[in-house]
Amino acid sequence: MPDNFAPSRTPWWFARPAARSWTCEPAPADAREFHASLPGYAPTPLTELPALAVELGVGRVFVKDESSRLGLPAFKALGASWAVRRVLAERTAEGRGTAAPVTLVTATDGNHGRAVARTSRLLGQRAHVFVPHGVHPRAVAAVAAEGAEVTRVAGTYDEAVRRAAEAAAAPDAVLVQDTAWPGYERIPAWIVEGYATLCAEVDAQLALARAGAPGLVAVPVGVGSLAQAVVTHYRSRRDGRAPALLAVEPEAAAVLTASLAAGRPVTVATGGTTMAGLNCGTVSHLAWPVLRDGLDAAVAVTDAGSARAAADLASLGVPSGPCGAASLAGVRAALTGAGAEERRAALGLGPASVLVLLSTEGPAANPHTMSGSTAPH
Secondary structure (H helix, E strand, O other), X not given: OOEEOOOOOOOOEEEOHHHHHOOOOOOOOHHHHHHHOOOOOOOOOEEEOHHHHHHHOOOEEEEEEOOOEOOEOEOOHHHHHHHHHHHHHHHHHXXXXXXXXXXXXXXXXXXXXXXXXXXXXXXXXXXXXXXXXXOOXXXXXXXXHOOOEEEEOOOOHHHHHHHHHHHXXXXXXXXOOOOOEOOEOHHHHHHHHHHHHHHHHHHHHHHHOOOOOOOXXXXXXOOOHHHHHHHHHHHOOOOXXXXXXXXXXXXXXXXXXXXXXXXXXXXXXOOOXXXXXXXXXXXXXXXXXXXXXXOOEEEEEOHHHHHHHHHHHHHOOOOOOHHHHHHHHHHXXXXXXXXXXXXXXXXXXXXXXXXXXXXXXXXHHOOOOOOOOOOOO
């Protein structure tokens, strides 16, 4: 279990350039083939924004737009659909596939729970979703509209995860959670495998744009499962220069930045933030060793920085919610202002570098509200 961590001031920047020499095994390719077989599947756009390249002093900037993924306004459907498929296939192989529908249980800040609920409904299963305090009522209503039973939790995301795990102990119930802890790792690993489809799409789209390999990929972080998929994808490649990988999280929930600075997983007391989907106080047990060894840097950003980034992306034609826009806010924090030259050097960036920003959600995924919370476990 992570230690509690209460620094007098959360560190907003952490860098480890040696991460580019770390390598790992690639993720299985099965998930991408599965996603390609789904009705309505299409790669989400990778949009080039020359104005941002000029602003940031780099060669080219691309934004991966996840505002519409398999009919939902965020990337989470990739992980949820693959994990649910694996769960149901396993039950069928064990001779339980013809029994009554299974109840898929999860906790969510909005997007993951809606994705689990949607997948459950499409496959004729049930869903029970636990939602922590501070999630916007419209986000909760969107989960319920998928046919899920919704339980509101008067506490943090971590408390909602605990409640979901308890409920999943019931007969014919399975926990489909996108964070891991000791003893609960297999299903979160399937979710991470599902996210790899996004990275494979980026590779193909950069090739079509004749952009070459990225010099930096920026990814928003909550519990760290998407970042785990990104690190696994790029650190398992053997076909050229490894890109710098930058994690971005809210100042109010900078648990990864704090953990990296401490050299061990820690738990932080989260505060209010408009980046509700990133408002997590504990890094996934499964993600931590991968992020510790494979990330070049982590940066914490303000709600104001995220709001400005979302507005700027919208003006350039990319719809993004606060969590998705965190990538741009983080890159701006890293590459501009006092100390920027040192940070650029740490990331290995120059005037010809190619940047990829993962915008993980559209505005509909995360209605703007302050997501307050009490201290997590």
